Amino acid sequence: MKGIHLISEDVQCDFVGKRVLAFAFSLILIIGSLGITIHKGLSFGIDFTGGTLMEVRTPVAPDLQALRTTMAGLDLGAISIQEFGDIEDLLIRMPKQEGDAEAQQAAIAKVQDALNETYKDEAEPIDYRRVEFVGPQVGEELKKAGGLAILFSLAGILAYIWLRFEWQFGVAAIVALAHDAIVTIGLFGLTQMEFNLSTVAAVLMIAGYSINDTVVVFDRIRENLRRYKKTSLNDLFNMSINQTLSRTIMTSVSTLFALAALWVFGGEVIRGFVNALIFGIVIGTYSSIFVASPVLLFFNVRSAEKEAEALEEEAEAV
Numbered sequence: 001m002k003g004i005h006l007i008s009e010d011v012q013c014d015f016v017g018k019r020v021l022a023f024a025f026s027l028i029l030i031i032g033s034l035g036i037t038i039h040k041g042l043s044f045g046i047d048f049t050g051g052t053l054m055e056v057r058t059p060v061a062p063d064l065q066a067l068r069t070t071m072a073g074l075d076l077g078a079i080s081i082q083e084f085g086d087i088e089d090l091l092i093r094m095p096k097q098e099g100d101a102e103a104q105q106a107a108i109a110k111v112q113d114a115l116n117e118t119y120k121d122e123a124e125p126i127d128y129r130r131v132e133f134v135g136p137q138v139g140e141e142l143k144k145a146g147g148l149a150i151l152f153s154l155a156g157i158l159a160y161i162w163l164r165f166e167w168q169f170g171v172a173a174i175v176a177l178a179h180d181a182i183v184t185i186g187l188f189g190l191t192q193m194e195f196n197l198s199t200v201a202a203v204l205m206i207a208g209y210s211i212n213d214t215v216v217v218f219d220r221i222r223e224n225l226r227r228y229k230k231t232s233l234n235d236l237f238n239m240s241i242n243q244t245l246s247r248t249i250m251t252s253v254s255t256l257f258a259l260a261a262l263w264v265f266g267g268e269v270i271r272g273f274v275n276a277l278i279f280g281i282v283i284g285t286y287s288s289i290f291v292a293s294p295v296l297l298f299f300n301v302r303s304a305e306k307e308a309e310a311l312e313e314e315a316e317a318v
Contacts, residue, residue: 013245016237019294026179026291033186040189045196046134048143050096052108055130056115058088059122070114076107104133146200150181153204157211161218168299169218173211176292180210184280188272198273206280213251213288217244221293237293245289252285 015022046053064081067090071079077095084091097107108131115126154177162170181203188195220240228236256278263274 012238012242014238015241015289016234016294016297019290019297022290022294026287029183029186030179033183033189036186037189040192042185042188042195043192044143045194046093046095047196048140048146050134052094052096052104053130053132053134054092054094054108054111054128055084056090056092057086057127057129058090058115059119059124059126061087062090067115067118070118071111074110074114076110079111101133142197146197149200150203150207153207154178154181157207161211161215164215165218165222168296169222172292172296172299173214173218175295176214176287177207177210179287179291180206180280180284183283184276187276187279193272193275196272198270199276202273202276202280205277206284209255209281210284210288213248213285214292216247217241217288217293218296220244221296233297237297241289241293248285248288252281255281 064083067081068079071081071092076097079095080093082091082093083089092111094107094111097103112126112128119126154174157177158170158174161173184203184206185195187193188199217240220243221237224231224236224240228239231239259274259278259281262270263278266274
């Protein structure tokens with residue numbers, strides 16, 4: 001009994017033949033992402049810039065527009081208010097104020113006074129569930145740690161692919177992963193969505209997801225290199241991508257269904273995280289098909305495969 005296939009097993013798309021167009025498109029995406037990120041910068045969250053985070057529960061459903069207007073009148077900078085779980089739960093983010101710890105405490109008290117005044121006629125008081133302050137020094141350390149996490153993850157993936165396959169596969173995989181990371185970060189530069197620690201986690205998850213798809217394709221390429229020794233590399237790569245295409249698309253679609261549910265029901269707090277994952281899954285699927293394998297084509301993997309087989313035969317002879 002055959003499984004479900006979104007795409008026929010007999011599909012014969014010329015993905016490798018479209019590599020010039022794919023490379024041109026990817027180059028535009030990368031240059032555009034870098035240009036936008038450098039020009040506009042990223043909208044770093046409190047995790048990186050420092051500031052105060054307040055989680056509160058109001059006695060009744062809040063009027064977010066009225067609350068934002070009230071907070072804007074406090075002259076404390078750009079205060080953001082988001083729903084957090086239930087409709088009465090709010091997450092308030094306030095930028096770091098000029099001055100020492102006393103200035104931060106004064107700003108917190110000012111926000112609390114405004115909230116208390118807004119809901120003074122209600123039967124129940126406001127529940128201040130969490131108040132956290134992140135200093136700028138901690139923010140800089142987190143920014144550095146987030147960058148190092150991405151670099152170390154790419155280095156670890158390179159080592160894994162190098163050991164499992166050959167160095168050519170590792171280089172092609174890293175090119176595809178760097179493509180995914182840069183374009184995803186470019187999305188945050190373009191939209192100015194908040195870039196925080198959860199976004200860094202999303203980029204790392206995208207890298208893991210993308211490399212999983214890429215390894216499946218590379219494994220089939222290596223298998224076909226040993227099976228079809230006289231087939232041209234273009235035809236062999238196309239064959240390998242088409243043979244794994246149904247699995248790649250079905251995995252992406254099922255993952256997107258889960259992410260769509262998170263986007264609808266997860267609330268505003270994780271919206272940026274989910275947006276990054278949705279975009280990254282699409283880009284990661286694209287790069288596994290149109291970037292990783294075509295980049296691998298530039299290396300003489302057939303000669304490398306023959307050398308590996310010769311070494312295996314010599315070892316067996318000894």
